[in-house]
Amino acid sequence: MRVAVLSESAADEAAIRILIDGLLGRPTQAVGLPSLRTRGWPAVLQVIPAVLSHLHYQTHADAFVVVVDANHSPMHQATHEQPGGIECTCRLCQLRERVAQTQSRLRFVPERQPQIIQTAIGIAVPAIEAWYRCAVDPHVSEATWVQNLQAGTYAHIKNRLKQEVYGTERPPLELEIQRASEHTHHLAPHLSMLEGLFPIGFGALAHDVRRWLGS
Numbered sequence: 001m002r003v004a005v006l007s008e009s010a011a012d013e014a015a016i017r018i019l020i021d022g023l024l025g026r027p028t029q030a031v032g033l034p035s036l037r038t039r040g041w042p043a044v045l046q047v048i049p050a051v052l053s054h055l056h057y058q059t060h061a062d063a064f065v066v067v068v069d070a071n072h073s074p075m076h077q078a079t080h081e082q083p084g085g086i087e088c089t090c091r092l093c094q095l096r097e098r099v100a101q102t103q104s105r106l107r108f109v110p111e112r113q114p115q116i117i118q119t120a121i122g123i124a125v126p127a128i129e130a131w132y133r134c135a136v137d138p139h140v141s142e143a144t145w146v147q148n149l150q151a152g153t154y155a156h157i158k159n160r161l162k163q164e165v166y167g168t169e170r171p172p173l174e175l176e177i178q179r180a181s182e183h184t185h186h187l188a189p190h191l192s193m194l195e196g197l198f199p200i201g202f203g204a205l206a207h208d209v210r211r212w213l214g215s
Contacts, residue, residue, distance in 0.1 A: 122205025132183035
């Protein structure tokens, strides 16, 4: 299966690909993205139309995956799934809407198979480093993050997660890719645990990927 992955860094994309392979139960073939000048949440949301159009018209990608950090944005809620319930500050809602709008504008290409690229969207709460850490720290979860948000004790959590994963709050990209890949390889056999601890953000990603398989 030919899969393109878009996230906030090359390290995140390497880790997400390992998770996707784990969810599918087989390795995927990487599809390259057009050159991106900037990363981070605003940039990812902004470039989705260009990236998805490139994949549709210039490649034979089967699937497109997008994952970003939640940071301090509102958590996705079941009410957002209802007609008219989209929350404009929810990152999962925003990503889904941007992908759907873009796909609705893509033209039919006779030689393209599949005609519609499958998509999967996830949100790492509060950051993807929390996913890496959950295998060794049972207190790292979406529920814990919600408690910290409510108590106002969240200010330094992302920096602490980076320190624990990389040994520094500002890792060079090479180290970031290495550690992210190592942690995710260890995590891949335990994806049911990851989904249990992060049922909203990772659960959404896992649900979308399983939909590719019709299960």
